[in-house]
Amino acid sequence: MSLPAVSEQQLEAARARAAAARKERAEVKQALRTGRTTLAEVLDRRDDEVIAQLKVVxxxxxLPRVGNKRALAVMERVDIADNRRLRGLGRHQIARLKEEFSGV
Incomplete structure (x- = not known):
């Protein structure tokens, strides 16, 4: 199977879309770090195509006071695989994450 031929304009448009998506994901994570948004608000926006691509870990x-070790421990407690993205979370997993971090 060969790759389809793509024009230079199509490549440039794809690069621009990818850069915009990376920027939006970075802004969401920065807003979470600074407290401008909550985990519950981000989880509620998981239907957004760009946000759905974020890895849960x-x-x-x-989040404040959450490093790699605590994030993985919480994910194990909530039965979320360590490679899961927001798109792949079930309603029970989302509810348990919101409950776990309701004070943050």
Whole structure:
């Protein structure tokens, strides 16, 4: 199977979309770090195509006092695989994450 031929304009447009998506994900994580938004608000926006691509572990590590070790421990307690993205979370997992971090 060969790759389809893509024009230079199509490549440039794809690069621009990818850069915009990376920037939006970075802004969401920064807003979580600074307290401008909550984990519950981000989880409620998981239907957004860009936010759905965020890894759960990366999102949790943006919370105050949550590093890699605590993020992985919480994910294990809530039965979330360590490579899961927001798109792949079930309603029970989302509810348990919100409950776990309701004070943050």
């Amino acid at each position: 990366d999102l949790l590590k943006c």
